[in-house]
Amino acid sequence: MTTANILLVEDEETFIETMAKRLNKRDFAVSTASSGQEALDMLANNLKIDVVILDVKMPGMDGLETLQAIKQKYPLIHVIMLTGHATVESAIIGMKKGAFDYLMKPCEMDILISKVNDANDAKRLHEEKIQTARIKEIGKSVESTRDIISSLS
């Protein structure tokens, strides 16, 4: 099973750095962004991101807005909301709007990782489904082409 490519979005630099280091150490490929806009830019350049860990409360474009933008452009990417207690409600709203899960700061690394893996697995599964669906469709279209050809011949 491949490890996930993670994008950390959080305005608190020191927090993000350390977390990145720790995730790196656990063989995750981690990119970081310190604002919502930066995250969107990075996603635009790098399609390899599997899971976004997104802080709810950020200056400028806040977590919910960023979530909405991501989900709109990259519906397959899973987003895990990271929140303080004051913003549990927003996290819940976020879940309603398509976030995969949420985590409370400060969070246990193990829990974070398990959630990231879940998200990644889910994404993989999703992608596989899409792939098989596509293959079926191609198969169908091939068959139908064959039918057309055979009927023509």
Added chain:
Amino acid sequence: MDNNPKKQHYRSLERKIRNTIILMSIIPMFLISGIILYQFYTAYHKKVYAHLGELILKHKQSIDFFLIEKLADIRFLSNTCGIMDLADESFLQTRLAEFKNDYANVFVDIGVVDETGNQIAYAGPFKLGKASYTDADWFQDVVKNGHVISDVFLGLRGLPHFIVAVKEGVGDQSWIIRATIDFVKFNTLVHSIHIGETGFAFILNKKGAFQTKSLADIIPDEERQMSFYRGDFDPTSHHQINIIQKDNSAGIHNIYVTAFLKDGDWMLVYQQQTSDALVALNKAFKLTLFIMFLCAAIVIVMTYKITTKIVRIIMKADHEKQRMNLKVVETGKLASVGQLASGVAHEINNPVAIMVEEAGWIMDLLEEEDLENSDNKKEFIRALTQIRTQGDRCKQITHKLLSFARKSDAVVEDVQINELIEEVVSLSSQRAKYGKVQIELNLKKNLPLLKLSPSEMQQVLLNLINNALDAMEKNGGLLSISSRLNNQRIEIDVKDNGQGIPESNIDRIFDPFFTSKPVGKGTGLGLSICYGIIQKMGGEIEVQSVLNEGTCFRIKFPFS
């Protein structure tokens, strides 16, 4: 128990009030009575003294006058008659008869004695004949002084009498006329002084012999001396009367009024027991004392009653005041505290998250390092774990703080509050049983539904019940939860009979971080959160508490 000092306080209060009232009423009463009584005593004393003095003075004067008069009578006889007449017994008889007629039988007999003491002539009832008086005291005196009034003596006749004698002379020849005074008649002069039950008078001569009817059975020997009655009183004093008070040999306190007679030869003594003389005073004194003590007794009894009543009223008032020590939480204060709390919680949360994260990172790195041989590895890990644990603790606190202050979007439903209460009670029943607490439910049926968040309401009830159980932790008790309809509102009471909340704390129990539990046992956020939740749902929460009797939290919800 905390009850005792309180009881003691009331008891000492009662004592103070009672003593003050009693002292304030009894002291003036005794003072006034004492002063009046003293004044009365002095005045009455003076009056009695004056009266006795007057009486004795009069008697003294009349006795003196009587004696002088008798002497004058005899002198008149001797002046008017020659020795030839006097030597004639029949003449004497006539004169004696005249005297007896004129002076109411005072004179018993008359005798004429020559200068050698031999009786020449005699008129009277006794057959004295030619008696010789040469050795008699009175004869010596009359020869020396020319006249005499003798002391009382028995003489030749063997009866008490005394003699009035005058010496008369023509040329070389001299003779003496003597008359005997009727002792009984003379006695009446003194015996008429009889006052009260113990007041009487007598006359003593210088030798201490009675000159009046013998009172030997009343007056003991040692008191038959002038000196006993005299004090510093003597015949040359310009006072005619002397009054002293002293105990006699029998220990009875007497008043003695004395006056000298016969230029100091005799003493008229009036004796009366003091208590008898002052009998009216004693009566007044006894009456006053009786009234005074009666009044004092009434004052004391009334004071006891009144004080008990007053203290009971004070006690009731205090109790009432404590009961009214009802706390309705001030909205404004807690709202701002809530804002502050949430701000603090939020701002602290991020740094704490970073710290925990950094600690985790160090932990990660440690695993890589070759520290197996290092003694410190264990310590590193312990310290880092501790940082994580404490970070978690911070998280708990900020979490609670925020739930006190947050504007929730918790799901609001129609809730039957009684069901909710029963649910929460069943959750707590195990703990209650363990703490020997009996739970009593008193729920009004068919209450209207309330619109509120069931999970939050559960949290509130659970919190209140847990607090109640904590309050009864020591001795167990009764937890009673009731619901009722009152004034368009639903009221829920959670009432315990535990230790109660001290008056000094009741203002602060809803403040965040206020706790009476030991450090580490409680965050002091429970009631703050309850308050926050209730407030948000449009309700009210208030508390009544009496120390050592229990606490009652009341939640009120308006229903639409």
